[in-house]
Amino acid sequence: MQTRREMLSRSAQVAGMLAALGMFPGMATAQTAPYNTAAFDAKTMAELMKSLGAGAPVESKDVTITGPDIAENGAVVPVGASTALPGVKRMLLLVEKNPAMLSALFDVGDAVEANFSTRVKMGQSSNVFAVAMMNDGKVLYAAKEVKVTLGGCGG
Amino acid sequence: MADPMRIRAQAAGDKTTVRVLMAHEMETGQRKDAAGKTIPAWFIQEVTAQLNGKTVLTAQWGPSVAKNPFLQFNLKGAKAGDKIGISWVDNKGDKRSDEATVS
Numbered sequence: 001m002q003t004r005r006e007m008l009s010r011s012a013q014v015a016g017m018l019a020a021l022g023m024f025p026g027m028a029t030a031q032t033a034p035y036n037t038a039a040f041d042a043k044t045m046a047e048l049m050k051s052l053g054a055g056a057p058v059e060s061k062d063v064t065i066t067g068p069d070i071a072e073n074g075a076v077v078p079v080g081a082s083t084a085l086p087g088v089k090r091m092l093l094l095v096e097k098n099p100a101m102l103s104a105l106f107d108v109g110d111a112v113e114a115n116f117s118t119r120v121k122m123g124q125s126s127n128v129f130a131v132a133m134m135n136d137g138k139v140l141y142a143a144k145e146v147k148v149t150l151g152g153c154g155g
Numbered sequence: 156m157a158d159p160m161r162i163r164a165q166a167a168g169d170k171t172t173v174r175v176l177m178a179h180e181m182e183t184g185q186r187k188d189a190a191g192k193t194i195p196a197w198f199i200q201e202v203t204a205q206l207n208g209k210t211v212l213t214a215q216w217g218p219s220v221a222k223n224p225f226l227q228f229n230l231k232g233a234k235a236g237d238k239i240g241i242s243w244v245d246n247k248g249d250k251r252s253d254e255a256t257v258s
Contacts, residue, residue: 035215040218075221099183099219100218103220106213110231111232112204112229112230115229118225118226119220121183121219121222
């Protein structure tokens, strides 16, 4: 005869074991890619690369950043990052003068092309970067200046 | 629960373009309300895309992604009728998953 208390403690144990083994589907995905708080707090390129465990980035013609020359509204700036190079591990979108540089980070799998578009907020006119982190450890980037007439942070 | 996402996936040759529009405030934590208090940050942190149940893309976002985020990416090897699933988790632990079919 099991008491309710025993039942509860047992199911808690089992849940703990499952979690440790990464059996919960939701937790398993969270473990493969934990949210990188340090990277999203980084203020400079050097800090950011350190938090991602990458070397210094090199400018490259093979990485493309798309965006407007002048953005009327800094709250919605369409930007895109793409590269045709094979062996891309990660693509990053950065806005240089935002309170935190990193906007978005995409883990590129085999079934996805290294070509992403999204919309970001920009506090003021600054450079935006597309960064491609390669499987062989190289870090390549492209930059583009976007002028903002109305800021998207604060206000 | 947040509003549903709008997902459109169109196949062209061996390439499928997926466009997603999510409904989310994406509060940065930088803004102040009328009383001068900081509005706490509230934004999508993780986005996952699945093709027929298999994860093909994971992304991590910061608060500087625009309100009601838009995301476009290209899938290789998907064909008409395949299922695209998109899910996100925000920094309050809220989540939402939606599915669309490649056309």
